[in-house]
Amino acid sequence: MGITDRKEREKLEMRRLIMDAAMDMFVKDGYEKTSIRNIADKIEYSPATIYLYYKDKDELLWGLQTEAFEKLANVFREGITAIEPIQQLRQMAKLYVEFGMGNPDLYDLMFIIRSPMNAEKNEEWKSGSSAFQFLMNIIQAAIDKLKYENVMIGALSCWSMVHGLVSLNVRGRCKVLEVPEDKVQDMLQIAVDQYIDNITR
Amino acid sequence: MGITDRKEREKLEMRRLIMDAAMDMFVKDGYEKTSIRNIADKIEYSPATIYLYYKDKDELLWGLQTEAFEKLANVFREGITAIEPIQQLRQMAKLYVEFGMGNPDLYDLMFIIRSPMNAEKNEEWKSGSSAFQFLMNIIQAAIDKLKYENVMIGALSCWSMVHGLVSLNVRGRCKVLEVPEDKVQDMLQIAVDQYIDNITR
């Protein structure tokens, strides 16, 4: 039955149409402007139609999040060129911070916003998991040269450090430093480098 | 003129009434349930009345944030008993994490939510600043025993570490660890302790 196949295809195309419009708006106009109604407007469908393809907004955001993680994965794939694990860790940390500072809305979606973490609880946040696994692998490979005793706690610590720096910045808490914007950016990189210095034996 | 004084008093009382109701709801029911309309309901006034005492919701949240910082300051005042600066840092970090994990909604307000950071930009986030200053003082006092070269970068690093741990948790990103809830809590403390070990000479 070819019709069923076409229907299947059309369903996927519609989902793509919605996803792409949503991602566009998200990257260009940020989270706040990305409402179901606005997305519907953009693709010239009724808001109700979107609900035929996505259960609710959370599910849609969860889809966006997954794509955002693919973006970050690509950044890592292309940017981590070193062979030496410690160097890899350095590159990874730098790329992470750059990604976060350069795509604050996507970063929000991936690591800060509460919403999409509620959708499909049993999908286990697969996209995020694999990024974390990637970090764990690097730390595992470098464990002899690191002061960490436990790979998972090490990975968590690394991640927390860079996430802490990025998220405090993204959410405007670095005002307390009373230091100009670009100076803060430098401080972040210094802090990251210093951190890796401190955890290497 | 006694009347003007009374009016002044009544104005302050009304602001307190609103603040208290808002704080109550925030702590008890979280951010989402705390709407202007709900607060108005609780204090048995019209929503419009609240706007006679607070310019907008941001200003109200900013007030809540300030009070939350006072709470945290009290936690520090009572909980930091050590004399030795490194020990003080240890205590502070522990208290910070406990506070964040124990009061996730307040933590949100103080360090994650975007809203109240827009209100009154020139007030310079005084409440947050003094908490950071407090951290800087401790690090300054311990600088000889720390691997930091710069007090501010050191303080930023410390803060980022604990904030990273807490905020990843509060926002449900620690699911990737695939480890039970209480185990994560332990890992946090280990990570914090380890971090302080790593930055001490």
Add this chain to the structure above:
DNA sequence: CAAACTTACTGAACGGTGTTCATAATTTAA
């Protein structure tokens, strides 16, 4: 004391949000 003025408060509305559902339009099957 009554009238004029000032202040405090509110109901109703505006434009926005996510979401649902009966109904209409279209496509497929008989």
Add this chain to the structure above:
DNA sequence: TTAAATTATGAACACCGTTCAGTAAGTTTG
């Protein structure tokens, strides 16, 4: 061609923050 199934939507619901004309209360003045 007609009946059945799918797909799309308009209108509504219940929220949200916010504004503003109008009312009610308190204060000052004649």
